[in-house]
Amino acid sequence: MEKSQIQPVFSVSDFIAVVNQTFEYAYPTVEVEGEVASFKVNQGKFVFFDIKDHGGSIGCFMTVWQMRVPIEDGMKIIVSATPKLTQWGKFSLTVKSLRPSGEGALKKSFELLKTKLEAEGLFALERKRQLPQIPQHIAIISSTQAAGYADFIKILNDHWGGIKIDVAHVQVQGTDAPDQMIRAINYFNQQESLPEVIVIIRGGGSADDLSTFNDEPLVRVIASSRIPTLVGVGHETDESLADLVADVRAATPSNAAQILVPDKVEKIRAIRIQVSSLLPRMLQIIDQQKQVINSNLSDALETVERCIDEQIRRISSFKNVLAQLDPNTVLARGYALIRGVSKVGATIEIETNKVIMGAEVKNVVKK
Amino acid sequence: MSSKNKSIQEKTIELTELVKWFDSSDFSLEAALDKFKQAEKLAAEIEQDLSSLKNEIQIVKQKFDSEN
Numbered sequence: 001m002e003k004s005q006i007q008p009v010f011s012v013s014d015f016i017a018v019v020n021q022t023f024e025y026a027y028p029t030v031e032v033e034g035e036v037a038s039f040k041v042n043q044g045k046f047v048f049f050d051i052k053d054h055g056g057s058i059g060c061f062m063t064v065w066q067m068r069v070p071i072e073d074g075m076k077i078i079v080s081a082t083p084k085l086t087q088w089g090k091f092s093l094t095v096k097s098l099r100p101s102g103e104g105a106l107k108k109s110f111e112l113l114k115t116k117l118e119a120e121g122l123f124a125l126e127r128k129r130q131l132p133q134i135p136q137h138i139a140i141i142s143s144t145q146a147a148g149y150a151d152f153i154k155i156l157n158d159h160w161g162g163i164k165i166d167v168a169h170v171q172v173q174g175t176d177a178p179d180q181m182i183r184a185i186n187y188f189n190q191q192e193s194l195p196e197v198i199v200i201i202r203g204g205g206s207a208d209d210l211s212t213f214n215d216e217p218l219v220r221v222i223a224s225s226r227i228p229t230l231v232g233v234g235h236e237t238d239e240s241l242a243d244l245v246a247d248v249r250a251a252t253p254s255n256a257a258q259i260l261v262p263d264k265v266e267k268i269r270a271i272r273i274q275v276s277s278l279l280p281r282m283l284q285i286i287d288q289q290k291q292v293i294n295s296n297l298s299d300a301l302e303t304v305e306r307c308i309d310e311q312i313r314r315i316s317s318f319k320n321v322l323a324q325l326d327p328n329t330v331l332a333r334g335y336a337l338i339r340g341v342s343k344v345g346a347t348i349e350i351e352t353n354k355v356i357m358g359a360e361v362k363n364v365v366k367k
Numbered sequence: 368m369s370s371k372n373k374s375i376q377e378k379t380i381e382l383t384e385l386v387k388w389f390d391s392s393d394f395s396l397e398a399a400l401d402k403f404k405q406a407e408k409l410a411a412e413i414e415q416d417l418s419s420l421k422n423e424i425q426i427v428k429q430k431f432d433s434e435n
Contacts, residue, residue, distance in 0.1 A: 134376045144426065153424065161420030162375060168427045180431040187429055264417040271379075274386050275410040278403050281389050286396065 016085050023083040032058070032093065033078045033101055036071050051079060051093070062095035068178065068215050069100060070112040076105045080175070097175055099211065106207050110214050113241060117216075122223045122245050129228045129247045132196045134261060137164040139188040139195035139227070141181055144169045148203030148253035152232070155257035160264055166195060172202035178215035185221050198227045199260065200242065201253040204235045213240035222246055232256030328353075375416050382409045 010018065034051035041047050047064055049071070050057045060079060071077055078101045081093035100109040117123065142149040144167060156163070168184035171177040181200065188198055200222070202213075212218070213233050219241045222229050231242045232250030243249040250256035323329060327337060331353040340348030342364050350357045373381070385406045388394060 136374065136376075157422055161417065161422055163422045165422055165424045166427055167424060168429070168431060170431050176432065183431040184427075187427070187431070267379075268414050268417055271382065271410045271413055274382065275406050278386065278389055278406055282396075282399050282403065285389075285394065285399070289396065 013087070016087060016089070019085045023085070027083050029080055029096065030083060030093075031078055031080050033076070034058075036073050036075045036077055039071060039073050047095075049073075051077070059090065059092040060095050061092055062098070066095065066097060068097065068217055069109045069211075070116065070216075071098065071100070071109065072112065075108055076101045099175070099208075103207055106211050106214075110211075110241070113214060113216055113219075114244070117219060117241065117245070122219070127223070127247075131228050131230060131248055131260065134160070135163060135196040137193070137195045138166070138260065139198045140165060140167045140201065141170055141184045141188075141198060142167070142201045142253075143172045146172055146201075146203055148201050148232070151203065152199070152201050152253040152257045155254045156261060158263075159257060160261035163261070173205060173209040173212050177212040178218040181212075182218055182221045185225055189226055194227055196227070197260065198225060198229050199256055200229065200231045200233070200246070201250075201256055202233050203253060204238070210234050210238055210240055213242035218242060219245050230256055230260060375413055375420070378409055378413050378416070382406060382413065385409065 032051060034053050034057075037050040037052050037057065039047075039049040041064060045064055047060075047062045047067055049060050051060050052058070060081065077098050079093060079095045079098045081095040083091070084094050085091055100106045121127070140149070140152070142152070149167075153165075156165075166188070168187065170180035170184050172181075185198060185200075188195055200213075202210075210233060213231075222231070222242055223245045228248075229246040230248045230250060231240075231246035232253045232255055233240050233243060234252070236251040236255075248259060250259050331337060331351065334353070337351040338348055339351070340346055340361075342361065344361055344364055346361045348359050348361060350359055385402055388402055389399070
């Protein structure tokens with residue numbers, strides 16, 4: 001019997017290993033888009049779901065730690081995964097990362113995470129810290145090639161000077177962006193000389209581009225930063241979870257610079273007004289003091305006049321009393337003044353208003 | 368601290384305090400002219416600092432694209 005062409009005979013385990021090796025070679029990483037079905041989390045660690053479209057369905061596996069955005073059944077997502085044949089012969093995708101696909105899914109994912117983080121109190125007003133009034137050392141996390149970064153630096157330089165600015169150049173969109181920003185935030189938080197504020201900026205972009213700022217681990221790291229945070233992402237109407245969790249939210253990167261420092265032109269004008277108001281103020285005070293002195297002088301004069309009048313009145317009164325006591329006044333009223341000794345036979349002198357008479361005492365009787 | 372070494376913010380605070388003095392109960396005409404001259408000098412310094420100071424931008428050398 002002629003031997004047929006030699007075919008390798010695999011054990012089941014070996015065959016599974018060879019298939020997986022082939023997958024690994026052919027598709028080291030594959031991105032698959034589809035709708036989530038049968039989503040479940042086992043033991044709080046392992047995530048299982050199917051990804052499907054009208055023509056098929058594939059089982060997916062990942063850990064909860066890899067799932068950076070929440071998903072639920074019906075959401076359209078894109079998974080980045082490695083195909084694998086399990087030891088039970090079941091084909092599945094081992095998911096490394098996933099992201100919502102399409103506006104509806106992005107919005108849904110945003111709302112799910114927003115609700116979750118809100119319930120944890122991450123957006124609470126009590127958590128918000130004030131930014132330093134005029135910082136002298138700031139950290140920026142952005143792409144130095146981004147228009148938003150250029151806008152921020154321009155406004156900052158126009159508005160204020162003397163600030164030490166450390167810039168962490170990172171990607172601000174794409175799958176690597178959240179991790180890069182997380183590393184940059186951690187880097188600044190570990191510095192010996194801490195910046196006074198961390199500014200995270202990026203200009204406008206599509207909802208997909210800006211979804212980087214809805215990444216759960218990134219949002220949590222912003223929330224836990226010991227350095228106060230200022231986030232200015234996209235345009236005024238864009239809202240990201242990074243905005244909501246930051247200590248201060250700026251509508252745009254330019255607005256972030258305006259929030260961070262005052263405008264030196266305004267400041268110079270205010271200082272000029274402040275100082276120029278001092279001279280009129282001094283003159284006003286001198287005038288007020290003059291008035292006070294004049295008023296005091298006038299009061300003093302009045303007092304002196306009053307005292308003099310009083311004295312004149314008193315002297316006049318004394319004069320009246322004295323006039324009443326004058327013997328001539330008494331004589332004029334008909335009385336007489338008698339001089340001499342009250343003894344019988346003695347000669348006495350009697351003075352009236354008009355004459356002085358001599359007389360002899362005839363009789364003396366005690367009263 | 369000499370006036371040269373003070374930050375713009377410190378000078379601004381000092382100027383505000385000087386201006387407040389003119390409305391305070393400590394005000395005296397004898398001291399007012401000196402205080403006014405001080406305020407004028409500070410304001411000129413702040414204006415000079417604001418106009419001349421540049422920001423110092425430094426790109427961090429550390430790479431953030433992977434764990435280091």
